[in-house]
Amino acid sequence: MKDRTVLHIEDNEYNRKIVRQLLSRTTYRLLEAADGEEGLAVAKRELPDLILMDVQLPKLSGLDATRLLRADPRTASIPLVVVTSFALSGDDRKAMDAGASAYLAKPYSPRDLMALIHRFLPEN
């Protein structure tokens, strides 16, 4: 069976590095994108099994990218976790409204992130 693919869209290099480090010990295949447009392109090209989307991204915001992915039938059903700024600020509701499968408030605990990934995408 082909390894499960996770697409991480995040503009901050260090945060990408954390996820890279987290997933290095697993069987997941990791794809990365540094802005909304690139993320959208990679998602449509690679059709990953799970998308981690930061809410605030250059060029195209995470929420807009989420909406566009949900509008495309090929990507509409891919599990998508939005990483919001602040759970209390209303971002969580906006994320769910845009079509996210779940949200995770920044700063998140890497342990919690792994738990979430496992929930949507059990490891082989």
Next chain:
Amino acid sequence: MALLSSPLGAPVRAVAKIRASVHVKLLAGFLLITLLFIAMTAVSLRTFAETARETNLLDQAHERVGWSRQIEHALAMQMHFTSMTLLSQGSDPVSLILRENNRFNDTLARLEIAAPAEERALIQAIRGAQDDAMATVADIANAVRDKRLAEAMTVLRTRQEPVYQKIETLVGSLVAAEETRMAKFRASLAATHRQSMRLMAGFAVASVVLALVGGFVISWSFILPVRAAHGFLSDVAAGRFGGTLVVPNRDEFGALAEHMTWMSRELRRLDDEQRVAAATLRGLNDRLALASRAKSEFLANMSHELRTPLNAILGFTEIILDELYGEVPANLREPLVDIQTNGRHLLSLINDVLDLSKIEAGRLELGVGEYSVQEIVEVVHASLRSLAIEKGLAFSVRVAPGIPTAWGDGRRLTQCLLNLAGNALKFTRHGRVDIDVSLADDWLTFRVVDTGIGIPKDEVENIFAEFRQVDTTITREYGGTGLGLSITKRLVELHGGRIGVESELGRGSTFFFTVPLRADGGPA
């Protein structure tokens, strides 16, 4: 224009234009009427004098006619007595004749004095005739005395009778003259009377007409500006400023109209200024609203920008501690945990500051929904239990049984209870901290009781203000910025609730807040 609609427009305007005070105009009007009355009185007095004089003349003529009649009478008596002398042939009648003669002469003398000049000649003639008559009487008397009766008879018939007749004729013409004069006087008197009647009537009519016209004109010259002012003021009251009040008056009313015009212009100016100010304010307000929107956008961005590096710091620390990079040397574990603790503290500070700015900007909205009171209390208990154990404090929670599912922003209320309980644990060294929730009349009361250091009376009011801390030594020990209570207070108020505290210094504090069981979350 209202002025044209007035009766007697031209004279009214003329009076209005007179450059004199209202007082003077009124006085002049009254004076005019008074002068008219004085003139009328003078004319009537003159007429009265004239009438009196003519009446007097008439009386005199009347008297003279009377006298003339007496003379006639005396003459008749003389004639009678003369005849008697003849008949009785005595001397008695002679003395009677003399008496009548005397009366005749007396009366004639009086008449002569009173008579007008043209009658003098007539009177002289009468006197002469009377003298003749008396001479004849003497002759007759002598003849009678001498018994010459026939001669006496002849004298009587030939001389005496013609003389008497002459006298009679003369007196008759005198009477006639006087009567003519009397008629003339009477006519003149009647004429004077008629004339005076006409004059009086004329004066009366003239005074009435003049008084009416004068009163009318003067009063209208006052009424018109008042009416114009009334219309003008109605305009001002309706907000139509800046008009001009035109009145022809050059008196107090004119001055008043000028002032009112000035007032209206001034009002117009103020009104314009205030409109400009309002427009400026509106513009300013719009810009402020824009700025406020920009501020909250900035805050949202800022929130994320701050969290992103913090996420990296906390994330790396955690995965290092979780030994994703390999085994962590024992001596590095403590400083790594310190990094983690401080990173978390920094995070809570960021959260607080952003929360407060949002509330301040009125941008914080409650995410209302169903929540369970029991769950809130359990979350708070779970997250603070380790701290309580660490400090050796008893920490218990109690939720009154039978509280139904509530409506409100559960996460915000959790934050509130967490703040209060966190404070209680922070400011208590020995003893216990208890959380208690009860329901009464559809109001939930969350209560946190501690046996901590308490709050001085003069500080109780202040602790809900931002950055307010009673004792900074504890802050140095446990951290904190003094924002927890002010955020809690605002969140409770957003729910339509109330927060309060009872505290005794050195013995402990009880913080509590009440919120409706079903809060709609509208801004408080």
